[in-house]
Amino acid sequence: MAEKKKPDLERREIPKQPPEVRRHNFFEVALGYTEELAVAEARRCIQCKKPQCVPSCPVEIDIPGFIAHIATGDFQEGVRVLKSRNCLPAVCGRVCPQEEQCEKTCALKKLGGTVAIGRLERFLADWEAARGAPEMPAIQGPTGKKVAVVGGGPAGLTVAGDLIQLGYAVTIYEALHRMGGVLVYGIPEFRLPKAIVNREVQYLQRLGVKLVTDFVVGKTRTIDSLLEEYDAIFVGSGAGLPWFMEIPGENLNGVYSANEYLTRLNLMKGYRFPEYHTPIKVHKRVAVVGGGNVAMDCARSALRLGAESRIVYRRSREELPARLEEVENAEEEGVIFEFLTLPIRYEGDASGWVRRMVCQRMRLGEPDASGRRSPIPIAGDETVFEVDAVVCAIGNSPNPLIGSTTPGLTLGKKGNIMADEATGSTSRAKIWAGGDVVTGAATVILAMGAGRKAARAMHEYLCGS
Amino acid sequence: MYKVIASRMIVPNVHVLTVEAPDVVRDMQPGQFVIIRAEEEGERIPLSVSDWDADRGTVTLVFLNIGSTTHRLARLEEGSGIPTVVGPLGNPAEIGLYGTVLCLAGCYGIGSLFPIARALKARGNRIITVLEARSSFLFYWEERFRQLSDKLVHITRDGTKGYKGHVGRLPEVIKALAEPVHRVIVNGCTFLLKRGSDATRPLGIPTTVSLNPIMIDGTGMCGVCRVSVGGVTRFACVHGPDFDGHQVDWPELLQRRKTYMAEEVVPLRTSRCEEHSLHAEETR
Numbered sequence: 001m002a003e004k005k006k007p008d009l010e011r012r013e014i015p016k017q018p019p020e021v022r023r024h025n026f027f028e029v030a031l032g033y034t035e036e037l038a039v040a041e042a043r044r045c046i047q048c049k050k051p052q053c054v055p056s057c058p059v060e061i062d063i064p065g066f067i068a069h070i071a072t073g074d075f076q077e078g079v080r081v082l083k084s085r086n087c088l089p090a091v092c093g094r095v096c097p098q099e100e101q102c103e104k105t106c107a108l109k110k111l112g113g114t115v116a117i118g119r120l121e122r123f124l125a126d127w128e129a130a131r132g133a134p135e136m137p138a139i140q141g142p143t144g145k146k147v148a149v150v151g152g153g154p155a156g157l158t159v160a161g162d163l164i165q166l167g168y169a170v171t172i173y174e175a176l177h178r179m180g181g182v183l184v185y186g187i188p189e190f191r192l193p194k195a196i197v198n199r200e201v202q203y204l205q206r207l208g209v210k211l212v213t214d215f216v217v218g219k220t221r222t223i224d225s226l227l228e229e230y231d232a233i234f235v236g237s238g239a240g241l242p243w244f245m246e247i248p249g250e251n252l253n254g255v256y257s258a259n260e261y262l263t264r265l266n267l268m269k270g271y272r273f274p275e276y277h278t279p280i281k282v283h284k285r286v287a288v289v290g291g292g293n294v295a296m297d298c299a300r301s302a303l304r305l306g307a308e309s310r311i312v313y314r315r316s317r318e319e320l321p322a323r324l325e326e327v328e329n330a331e332e333e334g335v336i337f338e339f340l341t342l343p344i345r346y347e348g349d350a351s352g353w354v355r356r357m358v359c360q361r362m363r364l365g366e367p368d369a370s371g372r373r374s375p376i377p378i379a380g381d382e383t384v385f386e387v388d389a390v391v392c393a394i395g396n397s398p399n400p401l402i403g404s405t406t407p408g409l410t411l412g413k414k415g416n417i418m419a420d421e422a423t424g425s426t427s428r429a430k431i432w433a434g435g436d437v438v439t440g441a442a443t444v445i446l447a448m449g450a451g452r453k454a455a456r457a458m459h460e461y462l463c464g465s
Numbered sequence: 466m467y468k469v470i471a472s473r474m475i476v477p478n479v480h481v482l483t484v485e486a487p488d489v490v491r492d493m494q495p496g497q498f499v500i501i502r503a504e505e506e507g508e509r510i511p512l513s514v515s516d517w518d519a520d521r522g523t524v525t526l527v528f529l530n531i532g533s534t535t536h537r538l539a540r541l542e543e544g545s546g547i548p549t550v551v552g553p554l555g556n557p558a559e560i561g562l563y564g565t566v567l568c569l570a571g572c573y574g575i576g577s578l579f580p581i582a583r584a585l586k587a588r589g590n591r592i593i594t595v596l597e598a599r600s601s602f603l604f605y606w607e608e609r610f611r612q613l614s615d616k617l618v619h620i621t622r623d624g625t626k627g628y629k630g631h632v633g634r635l636p637e638v639i640k641a642l643a644e645p646v647h648r649v650i651v652n653g654c655t656f657l658l659k660r661g662s663d664a665t666r667p668l669g670i671p672t673t674v675s676l677n678p679i680m681i682d683g684t685g686m687c688g689v690c691r692v693s694v695g696g697v698t699r700f701a702c703v704h705g706p707d708f709d710g711h712q713v714d715w716p717e718l719l720q721r722r723k724t725y726m727a728e729e730v731v732p733l734r735t736s737r738c739e740e741h742s743l744h745a746e747e748t749r
């Protein structure tokens with residue numbers, strides 16, 4: 001290493017489509033680092049002896065390790081280090097809440113120059129993809145054992161990828177007509193191009209994973225029926241049941257769940273209607289209720305479809321659970337934010353379409369169980385927004401289908417499957433679970449991490465290693 | 466791809482489609498439905514199951530050619546394939562021992578009610594079948610119903626067969642029967658479901674309807690299928706599709722079904738040339 005010098009604190013910005021352009025299209029917002037920018041950014045990493053970023057990454061990627069390879073221009077080696085821990089780097093580099101994880105504990109943060117870990121991760125993944133098909137890993141000899149994976153989201157894809165390499169015959173059963181889970185039906189194209197998800201899915205297919213779509217476990221066949229054929233099952237069915245607020249007027253036309261709105265757009269490609277046949281309404285004034293990533297995605301999608309778009313959130317900006325970068329992107333693009341505001345009813349016109357959203361203004365009180373300051377209604381302070389669509393993005397919980405059709409599977413209060421945090425084992429032998437179906441709506445990297453742990457535990461159980 | 470085994474128009478605008486989907490029919494029960502896509506870019510639409518053969522692994526659907534997706538389905542030829550058939554979805558119809566059951570059907574419901582009536586008969590109920598249509602030439606599967614029904618009644622708008630008029634004449638039909646009716650089951654378009662329920666409410670006969678709101682996933686994920694029943698919001702795909710017809714909020718359901726009325730006519734007017742060139746551009 002060169003002699004000690006003052007750290008470079010200038011975080012390299014990632015080139016993006018300008019806000020006034022991107023608010024009219026569905027192409028990806030961030031364009032990615034060039035090689036020069038990536039190398040310059042990587043060189044800023046001071047290669048801590050005891051890196052604090054690593055333990056803050058849920059899958060403990062050797063962050064300084066892959067960054068060092070970028071700094072020296074050895075991208076291939078960087079990819080290898082990265083992928084030994086994270087099988088979906090192109091996805092995580094784009095959607096991880098880095099400011100809450102790896103970048104939160106970066107040594108340069110105090111000095112105001114946090115290394116852009118997520119962007120570097122994305123750079124390596126994209127660099128590899130641009131070179132064509134990824135290197136195929138070694139696949140161990142067949143164990144003769146069969147594993148079924150329920151759900152083709154990040155948790156399920158990870159389990160399948162790990163177990164196929166260990167010599168298992170793996171089949172993924174997915175309810176929808178495409179693999180990818182929230183990555184394909186929820187997160188919009190402008191944040192995570194579907195080509196990236198498809199590439200990961202194709203990779204698994206090349207490794208020999210059998211992909212079965214249009215198969216609803218619990219309906220088409222139950223878990224117990226599958227167990228007659230498989231030696232073990234991993235359940236990664238996510239948290240796909242949308243919540244509504246149960247306030248008057250919620251069934252008016254034009255009131256959507258975030259899942260419906262995003263599914264029409266992303267999975268069914270409604271933004272390309274009528275070429276794709278699923279219709280999506282073109283609205284003039286859309287209000288999105290909620291403050292998480294889901295709400296940001298809905299608000300920014302509505303904007304791109306030409307509407308005036310507003311986020312209605314009951315706490316303040318500080319408590320927004322969405323990734324900071326997405327909040328900033330939304331602000332730049334012109335999404336209007338109404339903080340400390342809670343809808344209490346919707347009013348419609350004679351033909352049953354939503355026209356007005358009546359809201360209660362709030363103030364912040366003491367911190368609640370989540371550690372965030374809780375919103376308290378300000379008596380008598382109401383406000384009304386004219387709207388022609390409302391998207392309810394207040395949360396999801398696991399779909400009860402699998403729980404209710406699998407006797408002996410212990411569930412938590414919100415219908416989540418109870419599973420051991422370290423291994424993913426459930427109350428039933430031969431059944432493991434992980435991802436949002438266990439934790440409730442969380443993050444891609446946590447789902448992936450849970451899949452990793454479960455795959456290891458399943459391997460131990462099946463092959464006693 | 467799910468292979469099309471048979472496809473034909475059975476009466477004007479109503480088609481019968483048989484598709485190979487062995488996984489889907491393995492545990493199929495009367496009253497359940499499937500969701501299908503007619504092509505890769507296609508919309509997902511729900512269709513009730515009108516018959517199936519678990520040994521051959523085939524499912525039979527009866528549908529009204531009404532919009533863009535059903536239009537495409539209607540053009541399918543034997544031997545071709547469709548990309549999605551998923552199911553069985555929804556809860557099976559309740560097949561209880563009620564006594565005398567009046568099965569009321571019109572339009573595609575004549576097909577979808579058939580397996581329910583068959584199971585109810587096998588369970589030991591007496592079956593009175595009432596079929597409704599605009600004119601006598603729109604009835605189909607009459608032989609099937611004749612075999613399982615203790616009585617078969619027709620209502621036609623133009624009076625060409627049976628009672629003249631529409632389902633509003635149901636109370637007369639019931640009054641003319643020599644026996645009390647213990648339960649009514651209705652399958653068909655939303656108006657038939659509503660009018661059938663309206664007709665039986667004053668008579669106090671429990672009435673089950675198979676609701677048909679707009680759906681996307683059919684698994685409880687999107688919530689577009691929500692209906693108010695007895696003042697409570699239910700997802701028709703997972704809590705239904707069968708509900709108590711006397712508890713359904715009909716004005717809300719009829720309104721919600723119209724959400725995409727304007728958009729749904731667009732694909733019917735779009736020329737295929739435009740579609741093809743756009744598609745070619747984006748899938749380079």
Ligand SMILES: Cc1cc2nc3c(=O)[nH]c(=O)nc-3n(C[C@H](O)[C@H](O)[C@H](O)COP(=O)(O)OP(=O)(O)OC[C@H]3O[C@@H](n4cnc5c(N)ncnc54)[C@H](O)[C@@H]3O)c2cc1C
Pocket residue numbers: 095096097150151152153154155156173174175176179180181182183186187188215216217218236237238239240262293294297323399401402434435436437441442443444445447
């Ligand atoms: C709009 C949106 C934006 C988000 N943004 C971010 C973000 O920026 N960063 C981030 O880290 N996280 C984000 N998340 C959260 C993240 O996507 C999820 O935590 C993650 O996808 C969970 O992965 P999973 O594999 O557990 O479940 P999912 O991704 O939900 O996948 C579950 C799959 O199982 C299938 N399935 C369900 N039931 C059955 C059944 N009975 N039979 C067969 N298949 C079944 C489902 O169809 C689905 O494909 C976002 C979520 C949403 C909805």
Ligand SMILES: Cc1cc2nc3c(=O)[nH]c(=O)nc-3n(C[C@H](O)[C@H](O)[C@H](O)COP(=O)(O)OP(=O)(O)OC[C@H]3O[C@@H](n4cnc5c(N)ncnc54)[C@H](O)[C@@H]3O)c2cc1C
Pocket residue numbers: 498508510511512513514526527528529530531532533534535536573577654655676677678679680706722723725726729730
């Ligand atoms: C559980 C369930 C089971 C169903 N089973 C069947 C079935 O077995 N056979 C069948 O033909 N249909 C059935 N339907 C209705 C069917 O799903 C729709 O007819 C279909 O989605 C129309 O798709 P499309 O693209 O062809 O028409 P679209 O373009 O979507 O619709 C065209 C226009 O017709 C209206 N419309 C659509 N369907 C109906 C209808 N049934 N009654 C009155 N107006 C309508 C729409 O609101 C729209 O304005 C069922 C629906 C549900 C929810």
Ligand code: SF4
Pocket residue numbers: 056057058059060061063086092093096097098101102103117118121445
């Ligand atoms: S996976 Fe997420 S937390 Fe881990 S290094 Fe990458 S961006 Fe950071």
Ligand code: FES
Pocket residue numbers: 679680681682683684685686687688689690691700701702703
């Ligand atoms: S169709 Fe999506 S929840 Fe019923």
